[in-house]
Amino acid sequence: MTKFMLKRLRVFSALVVLVTMVLTARLAWLQIYQYDHYLARAETNRMRDLPIGAPRGEIFDRNGELLVGNRPGFVVSILDLSKRDQPAVVAYLSELLEMEETDISTKIWDQRFRSFAPIRITTKPVSNKVVAQIEERRIDLPGVIVETQPMRYYTNDNLAAHALGYVGAISREQLQQMQEQGRYYRGTDSIGQSGVEKTWEELLRGQDGTLRVETNRYGRRIRVLAKEDPVPGHNLTLTLDARLQNIAEQAFLNVIAQLQEEGNDQVGKGAVVAMNPNTGEILAMVSLPSYNPNTFSENFSMLKDDRDNPLMNRTISGAYPIGSTYKMVGAAAALEEGIISEQSIITCTGRKVFFPNDPSRGCFNNAVHGALNVVQALAKSCNIFFFELGKRTGIDHLTAYAEDFGFSRTTGLNDLEGERTGSLLRREEGKYWAPGNVLTAAIGQGHTITPLQLANYGAMLANGGIHYRPFLVREVTDKSGETIVSIEPEIINQLEYKDATWAAIHRGMEAVTLPGGTASSMRDLPVKVAGKTGSAQVNLSGTQKAHSLFVGYAPADAPEIALAVIVEHGGLGGQAAVPVAKQIFDKYYSISEE
Missing domain, CATH: 3.90.1310.10 (Penicillin-binding protein 2a (Domain 2))
Incomplete structure (x- = not known):
């Protein structure tokens, strides 16, 4: 072997020894000094x-x-x-x-x-x-x-x-x-x-x-x-009462089925809201059509594309013309401003011209009601009477009193999202205002309201002007039953109207459910009911039936429930909304008495 070859062999051997020593040292370092670290990593990989x-x-x-x-x-x-x-x-x-x-x-x-x-x-x-x-x-x-x-x-x-x-x-x-x-x-x-x-x-x-x-x-x-x-x-x-909720849903469905059997193919949608007028608690909240949350995900596409919009909560997101249920606002404005007293008489001739160059306006079917005071006018829902009140009171007063009752703003409900404000027909600065517009406003046309606002309005009429914040959640508790949050009634506004004003309005609403009133079918209920019917035009052509409305409370002398019912395209208030309300009051109080 030559010296050159021997030298190369020695160099190679030295490199092998060096690499072996490095690897041995590294292995020893890993096994001895990094043992705990890699053991933990191995355990982690298995956990x-x-x-x-x-x-x-x-x-x-x-x-x-x-x-x-x-x-x-x-x-x-x-x-x-x-x-x-x-x-x-x-x-x-x-x-x-x-x-x-x-x-x-x-x-x-x-x-x-x-x-x-x-x-x-x-x-x-x-x-x-x-x-x-x-x-x-x-x-x-x-x-x-x-x-x-x-x-x-x-x-x-x-x-x-x-x-x-x-x-x-x-x-x-x-x-x-x-x-x-x-x-x-x-x-x-x-x-x-x-x-x-x-x-x-x-x-x-x-x-x-x-x-x-x-x-x-x-x-x-x-x-x-x-x-x-x-x-x-x-x-x-x-705050919901499941029994009252079920009664309200079934009553609505019963009336819808009956109207459809009678040939009304436009009905099927609407809302019911029941509140405690003394606290603001929402006792029932019905929006129809509805859906089943248990099968929601399976049916989502169908529900989303349904033209009747069952996913919409009509109680807070549906805005409806208020119609004649508005007339207590006009009565309150005229009584509070001293324009009339409970004894003041206005004569209904069935039809009348109120302003030059404005068309004549009349009661439903041009009915002639004769001489009426405000109590009788509410009972008969006389348009001529409230046209005259509107003319005398003026739109600015009507707007102010409507706002007193919470119209054109949300009710204050915090437990649900999507509440609409509704709207009022009002004079706007810089815009033309036709004199006859006040007549339209005086009988509830041109205004929109949600069913919850209507129920809140009914509650304020029942309790003498106290606007409680509506609420759905009463209490929050942990798994042991300990109270985490407790929600108490909260007053948002309180109207300081004269006692005589409230007395006249209450008597008028009670007369609505007595013989001769627009909701006289309620006279035989287990409790005395005070209320007001309404029908609201949807289009002037008449191809669509009017919406049917009712707002009221019971018992009339010590209110426990304020109720609002809106039946879309149900026709007159007495044809759809009143039958729904009647069934609710009847079944709820009949069972309560048992």
């Missing part, structure tokens, strides 16, 4: 922290009847699904769950950065049959797990659906909004989407627990290492 869904708080009516609860349901989730296995797994789940492959893939993609957290594929519970099929093919479905989650359950299906609301999958926009507010949600979580489920989301939502499990190399659970129990959300007690 998973799985969220345990917290049940939402339950919702009860004022008497403790459960309206919204939870029941366990199975949901399908993905945990540690490899890219190699994803196409086959997604294809199978698509067929099994009857979902689009793109929808499943999108859920996985959106949650790809959430390491070790299950990605929920289904938001509604799957059947036991689906669970069995997944278990049977578990070896072929790596990463697919079945979790048990508390699912929202509405005990009476459609009952008070718009007030209660519904829970649905959180959207990207909502997720971002929650994150900006510092509130933790997963992209697969559900969230309150409407009603009190939405407005009281923060308290209804519980705090998820954690299940720490050990898994094998395939990601399958071997054993439970630790468990942190979830904390349920807080419970709500509402």
